[in-house]
Amino acid sequence: MDLELLTQLTQAFGPPGYEEEIRAVIREVVTPLADSVWVDPLGSLVALKRGTGGGKKTVLAAHMDEIGVMVTYVDEKGYLRFTRMGGISPLMHIGGRVRFADGTVGVISVERREDSSKIPALEQLYIDVGASSREDAPVKVGDPAVFMRPLVAQGRRLISKTLDDRVGCYVLIETLRRLGPTPDDLYFLFSVQEEVTLSGARTSAYKIDPDMALAVDVTMTGDTPKALPMAVEMGKGPAIKVQDSGMIAHPAVRDLLIAAAERVGIPYQREILLGGSTDAAAMQLVRGGVPSGCVSIPCRYVHSPSEMVDVTDVEQTVALLSAALAPA
Amino acid sequence: MNTLELIQQLSAAVGPSGREAAVSDVLRPLWEPWSDELRTDAMGNLIALQRGNGAEPRPALMSAAHMDEIALIVTGIEKGFLHVHRIGGTDCRALLGLEVTVHGQEDLPGIIGTRPPHVLSADERGRIVPWEKLFVDVGLPHAEVVARVPIGAPVSIQRPLIRLQNDLVAGKALDNRASVAALTLALQQLRRREHAWDFYAVATVQEEVGAKGALTSAFGLNPTLAIALDVTFGKQADDNGGGTFPLDKGPTIGIGPNFHPQLVQRLRDVAKSEEIPTALEPLPGHSGTDAWSIQTAREGIPCGLLGIPLRYMHQPVETLALRDVERTARLLAAFTASLEADYRPRWEDEQ
Amino acid sequence: MNRDALLELLYMLSNTPGTSGDEIEVRRALRPHLEGHVESLRVDAMGNLIAHKKGTGAHDLRVLLTAHMDEVGLMVVDHTGEGALKVATSGSIDARLLPGLEVRVGPQARPGVIGIKAIHRADEDENVIPVSALTVDIGAHDREEALELAPIGTRITFATTAHPLGQLVAGKAFDDRAGCAALVALLQGPPLPCDVFGVFTVQEEVGLRGARVAGYTVAPAAAFVLEGTIADDLPKEEEGSPTSEIGKGPVLTVMDRSYVADPRLVRLVIQVATAAGIPYQFKQPGIGGTDAGTIHFTREGVPAITLAIPCRYIHGPVALLDPQDLEHTVALLRASLEQLTPEVIQRP
Incomplete structure (x- = not known):
């Protein structure tokens, strides 16, 4: 496990629509590994590894963007109100910190409320950047920010902000590094704006016009105290998507992944996610339709600043993709 | 084959959204004799595809009816009981006590069970059972269930078609197999009629999860016009106001932003000359049908909608009139045959 | 310009x-x-x-x-026995502001009004009346006349004529x-x-x-x-x-x-x-x-x-x-x- 790379990936700035910094990090790593690399009109990065076969095209997508916040109002005293960029819950962020593109750091806190036993609305939270007035505030309405938390490796577990979906980006990079010759042309798509509209994967897949599309993303687990029942656990291997709230995986794609896992002896789980979806939902509907599926890395506390994954799951996801894409 | 047998066969086929292959398998031999090309x-x-006899390049009419159905899916296994959730808009108020089939490694019969009312609080007895507390019981020990039922296995309701009075029928998946039946009948009728336009009959997938098959097939075919067929709300004892339509009084014709005004008028004109009764169905926004996806494919595709009135939608006792299915088929075939080779829908203000 | x-x-x-x-x-x-x-x-x-x-x-x-x-506007979806029009919204309209309005109905721009139950006879209820419970009155005698003048699918818009208002314009x-x-x-x-x-x-x-x-x-x-x-x-x-x-x-x-x-x-x-x-x-x-x-x-x-x-x-x-x-x-x-x-x- 290349922890240095994963650290770099998780800590780079990249809320939806503002992926320049993370794109530069990934671009530098993949350029020597791919036959060609380009950036699409909305900002997605594509690395093409040419195949040896009949030119069938497969897309592997992991999104570069991360959840964040955007300033909606600066009050007279310099406190900031904000809205969500992607799905964030007030419960996860009070007491946490955010970082703006220019390095400004803010603390998230909450107004005093009559009934403090209730979960506050996002409108009741504010960011304090230490300003003393509106004029003194170093940020303005429309400025985006991301959450702050370092990557920690503890035994076989990794804890960090933005494992959703930088661990997917990591898996794509590792797969690209390790993969020998493949029959299909492989398009490694590092997409933008997944957390808000899925527009990056949708438009890049339109351009590529692929024969098959796979998203590589995190999924939730059912293995925490009183979790919503879900038959996916951290540490039990990659999850092969059956369906989620935005997509039903193409049965042939799902079975291709299952067959690959069984052939090389990788443990896997079958995933049904009730709340959430991935880039595959958008890629599936491009043009005349694209058989699509998804390989997920089980992840606890998705969309919190401290997401947790298992190293073995990550490594086995790379192995699963390699087995599926380069059949022996 | 008569309409009743056709609907019986189509209703019995199991095709939850995203897993429609079994319905295709039923349809292929039914459509093959009447088609010039047939593909998935x-x-x-x-x-x-049924080719028209006009000069090439010929305009094409796409007619779409979705073949997927709402159903359940196995999401987990606990002490041999199956946890399930919905595929599409399955109504969890109408599930308890039903007999089902679990489509695992092989088909297994099962029952939808929950805890008895005697042991529940009054509050719990008064509320709809949430998904987490509803189980499918296949009567096998845990280890055997785990071996035979993979996570993600679909679960369908066992419900052979019921014949009610006055040629009404009730059953599962009549949303939208009734329209698939009408499309099948129209395909047969058109083979015996002259038509200048190419006619594409499309049994679409994944309508119940967002009209997805219609979106991609419309992009792929890029037709000149499209008519979607779907069921609509039939008048029933407890719901009979605006937006509901009597059974056995003919199909509805959708009117609203989803539909080109000239096609609406033309459908009404053809119905009148064929003496087919119809009603106008006002849809001021999202039509909730395949037409919503088709209309914005590529550079825009003028659409129309025919609706078959149906009671108790998304329950295992969906009820409709056989004659409405036949009328819908006849109207679609007559509309298709009426299209002149050079007809294109135009806006009133176009020169 | x-x-x-x-x-x-x-x-x-x-x-x-x-x-x-x-x-x-x-x-x-x-x-x-x-x-x-x-x-x-x-x-x-x-x-x-x-x-x-x-x-x-x-x-x-x-x-x-x-x-x-x-x-945004309304569409006729049904007719009452008294000749009033039942409507649904086309686009999002705030139901709070419909009672008391004058509207224009159909291509002939027929005048219509949206009235509600007299305050004397209304329940003491501060809830907003949903659009589904409102009707548009064009003065039709009965269902037949309403159906003829404003058939199902007829469009309804606000009746406002644009004009200056102080330093602003209204419409x-x-x-x-x-x-x-x-x-x-x-x-x-x-x-x-x-x-x-x-x-x-x-x-x-x-x-x-x-x-x-x-x-x-x-x-x-x-x-x-x-x-x-x-x-x-x-x-x-x-x-x-x-x-x-x-x-x-x-x-x-x-x-x-x-x-x-x-x-x-x-x-x-x-x-x-x-x-x-x-x-x-x-x-x-x-x-x-x-x-x-x-x-x-x-x-x-x-x-x-x-x-x-x-x-x-x-x-x-x-x-x-x-x-x-x-x-x-x-x-x-x-x-x-x-x-x-x-x-x-x-x-x-």
């Missing part, structure tokens, strides 16, 4:  | 009825103002009016400019006839360096649907969406964002519920506004959605931005805007398009 596309849509 | 001409155009467009899917009268009203100023004018399968204005040839960017023609449907007026004003001016496709779109209020098709058809390198947007600059109990404010200049979207505006286009517009001394403001992020929400994801992706004229009381019978904001929006759009070069949106 990347998403699983079944597409039949 | 001078202010009087611009306002006359706005009034005319505002007074024209056109709910989603029934924009024909708006197209008819727009045509004479576009003919002679653009190279081509056509209607597509959805009903979008597409005007192509060739550029000077300075560069070969194709730019899509849109403003939507449709307005219905400023969302988005104000954007339409701004787009006409731009297209009537001299050619720009880029090739411009001005599209007056349909069905924005029911799901940004005309724009989606327009984005696919035009396949532009960038898109500017013109809107009439929410101004919530009324007195409030708590300090907070006004979403936008009347009289403070064109409103730039950074992010709304439908998309994230391209930061490079946002930067460009800010630079241009600053250099030209045109006031501008940011719309409160995360509120509302515009045609850019479907344009940006068409084909291979389209960098997009929304410029809006701040309006109070949109989606109601009488909206207000400041003519200066309208003029500034036209000026800022033109100046931005003059500075838009391939380098701005290039991806190295």
